[in-house]
Amino acid sequence: xxxxVETNRQTPAEHWLAIRPGDDPSTCVIDFQEHHIGNPIIxxxxxxxxxxxxxxxAEHYLGHCLEQKNLKSDVEIITTAIDYxxxxxxxxxxxxxxxxxxxxxxxxxxxxxxxxxxxxxxxRGACTLRILEA
Amino acid sequence: MHPIEMFFSIHHPLARKVNATxxxxxxxxxxxxxxxxxxxxxxxxxxTLHSGFATIILxxxxxxxxxxxxxxxxxxxTIGLSIHHMRRPLAHExxxxxxxxxxxxxxxxxxxxxxxxxxxxxxxxxxxxxxxxTRGTSIRDKTAGNETGDTSKLQxxxx
Numbered sequence: 001x002x003x004x005v006e007t008n009r010q011t012p013a014e015h016w017l018a019i020r021p022g023d024d025p026s027t028c029v030i031d032f033q034e035h036h037i038g039n040p041i042i043x044x045x046x047x048x049x050x051x052x053x054x055x056x057x058a059e060h061y062l063g064h065c066l067e068q069k070n071l072k073s074d075v076e077i078i079t080t081a082i083d084y085x086x087x088x089x090x091x092x093x094x095x096x097x098x099x100x101x102x103x104x105x106x107x108x109x110x111x112x113x114x115x116x117x118x119x120x121x122x123x124r125g126a127c128t129l130r131i132l133e134a
Numbered sequence: 135m136h137p138i139e140m141f142f143s144i145h146h147p148l149a150r151k152v153n154a155t156x157x158x159x160x161x162x163x164x165x166x167x168x169x170x171x172x173x174x175x176x177x178x179x180x181x182t183l184h185s186g187f188a189t190i191i192l193x194x195x196x197x198x199x200x201x202x203x204x205x206x207x208x209x210x211x212t213i214g215l216s217i218h219h220m221r222r223p224l225a226h227e228x229x230x231x232x233x234x235x236x237x238x239x240x241x242x243x244x245x246x247x248x249x250x251x252x253x254x255x256x257x258x259x260x261x262x263x264x265x266x267x268t269r270g271t272s273i274r275d276k277t278a279g280n281e282t283g284d285t286s287k288l289q290x291x292x293x
Contacts (some may be wrong), residue, residue: 013176013184016151035151047212048193060206076187081216 012087017049019056025064028057030093032086037090045088050113053095054125055080058109061097062129072134075107079128091115093122105131137207138164138198152191162203162235162279164195172225188258189217191224191231192247199233200243200264211268213242217260221251228252 014020018031030036031054038046055077062075093113100108106128113123136159142152151171158165168191176184193215200210223229233247243264249257 011176011178011184012172013174013186016173017184017186046190046193047215048186048190049199051189051193051215051217052184055185055189055219066237076222079216079218080185080189081214083214084212 011051014056017052017055019053021060022096024096026057026061026097028053028060028095030095031050032090032092042087043090045090045093047082047084050088050093050123051080051086051125053080053093053113054082054111055124055127057095058125058127058129061099062102062107062109062131064132065099065102071131074132074134076125076130076132078106078130080125081127082125084123084130086120088115088122093133094118100126102131107131136160136198137201137204138162138195141194141201142166151212159198159202162199164198164202164231164233166191166195166231166233168171168229168231170223170225170229175225177222181225183225185217185219185222185258187223188219188249189215191229191249192217192233192258192260193262195233196235196245196247196262197261199235199245199247199263203235203238203243204266208266209268210243211265213263213265214264215259215260219258220256223249223251223257223277226244229257238266262281 004098018033020029022029026037036045036049038044059075095111100109100110107125110124112121114121135158139156142154151173152168154166154168156166156199174183174187193212201207207258229249231249243266247260250268251257
């Protein structure tokens with residue numbers, strides 16, 4: 001089964017995550033929602049929501065890069081390795097993807113996540129994705 | 135009541151989204167059965183969920199496995215999580231999950247997790263590390279008052 005990132009219409013997952021593309025094709029944003037809370041006491045965001053942002057951003061940017069090469073492909077996350085660097089808070093999450101390598105069938109993408117300041121990362125993820133011919 | 139059941143109680147806004155049962159959970163082993171929430175559908179045509187659903191469930195039950203090993207519940211935080219996604223579950227599919235806290239060394243808990251479909255077909259496997267005793271208030275003495283079901287103080291903080 002392949003993930004299809006729909007750009008014109010929100011999927012239920014995009015709606016629940018309140019996720020949207022950023023100004024740059026390599027960036028995505030999660031607008032904080034109450035149901036994103038993982039720890040109600042310190043009001044930090046659930047680690048799985050941060051992970052979802054990492055995976056979504058990697059898929060989104062790889063999709064964009066393949067489009068730029070006129071390749072009609074679907075992409076699917078194979079593996080994500082996430083480091084949780086700092087505590088999060090009940091505020092928007094920003095993510096930026098960086099291509100490590102795009103091969104014929106596999107791509108490697110790093111994603112960096114922050115809140116207040118891009119210099120103060122809250123998380124980073126290394127994603128491996130499968131490129132599938134549409 | 136296992137700590138993970140408290141996390142997934144209706145009091146928690148995220149956990150409220152998934153209808154989970156925890157039969158067989160004991161100490162450092164968490165067993166869960168979940169109906170895949172349609173809120174996470176990402177491929178509308180096929181009705182499959184986004185990989186983030188598995189990520190959210192695995193982070194939750196693996197943290198629960200760590201909490202189940204603690205004599206006194208203290209804040210914990212995910213340090214690292216590595217997930218292999220094999221297939222995307224369908225909405226409303228029954229998913230079985232298992233998380234095991236394999237060991238604790240120098241306040242770091244080492245945990246594995248896996249999700250399977252009803253027919254035993256794997257959905258995702260993972261391993262993770264959690265820091266035990268992060269900043270925050272100790273929330274619940276396991277030896278006193280652990281049957282109160284008070285989830286308002288349950289917490290999982292980051293480092």
